[in-house]
Amino acid sequence: MSEPAPLPPRTILDRIIAEQTLAQFAATDVALTPVAHPGTQPAQAELAGMVGFTSESMRGTVMIASTFSLFARSRPAALRDQPVSAYVARDWLYLRDWASELTNQLVGRIKNRLVAFGVSLRVSTPTALSGSALAFATPSSKRTKPLVFTSGSDELWVFFDAIIEPELELSPQGEAAAEEGELILF
Amino acid sequence: MTKVLIVDDSITVRQQVIAALKPAGFDVAEAADGEDALTQLLAGLAVRLVICDVNMPKLNGLDMLERLRSEASIASTPVMMLTTEGQPEYIARAKALGAKAWMVKPFKPELLVSAVKKLSA
Known part of the structure; x- marks a missing residue:
């Protein structure tokens, strides 16, 4: 019997991103529900x-976007x-800081899962922005589709906008990264 | 009161660490990046433990650890890394530079407190 064909990298990536987004928000007691057929803009x-990343086989940006309420x-x-309060300027600064860190933690999870596939991502320091009606530019890759979740009346949009080299194959390679929450004493 | 230094570019993370450690009896100083931490330590800030992020602007945590080890007056300061990074090569580098521990964010406050108690004793 022949081996099943490996899944396309984008399929594996989308699966990892969805799982890790749910896990990241569950860690702060926010339950998310995936949206099956989202629109194109929140x-x-x-x-x-936002956090940028590069590796030998892909490069791009991870961006998560939502409401003041969901980040709070x-x-x-x-x-x-x-x-x-959304009426207090310093609270926007505070939540921009948290949006940066939350994105950083999500990218950390994705990055740590990719170690098992032999992919080593180098990431930028995170950044964040705020505004009254943020809209997204056209993704660099036509294969990029946002993953969308809801929590109550809030939506969360996750973009993993990656240019992936055609030769990339994601197959398990055995090595594992440390897990979130893990403490290693030397 | 045992003093520790949290080095992280995120105010939220620094606040989270302070919220965990202050009720446990620790005095917590703050630095926003590796350069800020080295400046404070070289100026005489005396701490029993440095808790340090990796991915930071100006000077990242692993480069800060390397610089700290090369400065005689602060070279023996114990350091624990607190980061989203879990890559084995990063952990190995921290260990080779004499870090005492590596913890992956997001962290459980009670586990952080128990690690800090042990490493700052």
Whole structure:
């Protein structure tokens, strides 16, 4: 019997991104529901976090975008008691910082999963922006489709906009990265 | 009171670390990147442990650790890495540079407290 054909890299990547997005938000007690057939632009995006990445076989940007409300709800548990308001300028600064870090943590998860496939991503420092109705540019790759989730009335949009070299094959290679929350004492 | 230094470019992470460590009796100083941390340490900030991110602007955490080890007056300062990175080669480099521990974000506050207690004792 012949071996099954390997899945296309984009399929594996989308699966990893979806799983890790759900896990990242679950870690801050936010349950997300995937949207099967999203549109092309978010109905309401007020904050976005971004991290660039490169490797031998792909390069691009990860961006997550959502509402002030969802980023506020997804803060670490110890900080959620601090009230924040969309009418207070310094709270936007604070949530931009969190949007950066949240994107950084999501990219860290994706990066750590790709280690098992022999892919080593180098990432930029994260950045974030805010505005009243953020819209996205056309992706660099035509194969990029946003992954969209809902939590209550809030939407979360996740873009993994990657140029992938045609020779890239994602097959498990055995080595594993440290897991989120893991402590290694030397 | 045992003093520790948290080095992270995210204010939210620094606040999260302070929220975990202050109730456990630690005094927490803050630095926004590796350069800021080295400046404070070389100026005489005395801490029992440095908790340090990796992916930061100006000077990343692993390069900061290397510079810290080369400065005689602060070379023996214990350092623990707290980062989203889990790649084995990064962890190996930190270990080779004498880091005491590596923890992957997001972290459980109680695990951070127990590690900091152990490493700053």
